[in-house]
Amino acid sequence: DKIWGMMDDPATGRRFINEGLTRNALAQAVLLKRLQNGDKKPFIIYDEKSLGKFHNLNRVQRSLNGLNGIDGTMVKYDNLSELCKAFGADPKVVEDELVKYNAMITEGKDAQFDKPLERSGRKVEALDLKGPLFAMVINPRLNYTPGGIRTDLQGRAIALKDGKPIEGLYVVGEASGGLHGQERMTGCSMPECAVFGMIAGESAAQRKSI
Ligand SMILES: Cc1cc2nc3c(=O)[nH]c(=O)nc-3n(C[C@H](O)[C@H](O)[C@H](O)COP(=O)(O)OP(=O)(O)OC[C@H]3O[C@@H](n4cnc5c(N)ncnc54)[C@H](O)[C@@H]3O)c2cc1C
Known part of the structure; x- marks a missing residue:
């Protein structure tokens, strides 16, 4: 679901990644960013229609209601400056990034990070900057361990x-x-x-x- 929004580094205010990467790749990139930026958690911005594309709308609602665990809360903001204040990012830089991001999405090519602009039959669309806007921190956590002991079909x-x-x-x-x-x-x-x-x-x- 990160593919529907724009991810941002609060330290620079800049977008820094293809939001459509796999969860492992995103997690590693976000943790690396935090190592480099003084442990500031990157955040992701959505508008109302992009939230409607999430695969689990019940989970979005839980997140908006603060019921989605540590750092799982999605917050609604009336405007971008309020949002940036909450995440400690420079609103002018973030707005500049969003305008550039929107222009690329509208043109149909993410020239910056090559994010695929379609998933599961749904298109990534430009974000409506008039607001309301929605945002949450991106805080990777361990919830699965890949690899392990080889087994056959009987276990x-x-x-x-x-x-x-x-x-x-x-x-x-x-x-x-x-x-x-x-x-x-x-x-x-x-x-x-x-x-x-x-x-x-x-x-x-x-x-x-x-
Ligand atoms: C936050 C989170 C969200 C997830 N979301 C999903 C999801 O949406 N869909 C999905 O498919 N997967 C999800 N997963 C992954 C999935 O939950 C795990 O991969 C799965 O539950 C692992 O099952 P398991 O039986 O291998 O281990 P576990 O479920 O961890 O079971 C191991 C059990 O062994 C017990 N145990 C440990 N040591 C001992 C001991 N010495 N003696 C006796 N008992 C012991 C533990 O208490 C535990 O009950 C999620 C995981 C997390 C953490």
């Missing part, structure tokens, strides 16, 4: 030395690795954990001896 652990299943040893959930590769698609961890948990359980129950 059995695969030995590194010969690629064969280790009898009686099952691995499921985040301890297992390989299904998603380096980048997990959002929302797909719990299905994997649950499905392979059940398969491994059935497989273990069918074993004659333990």
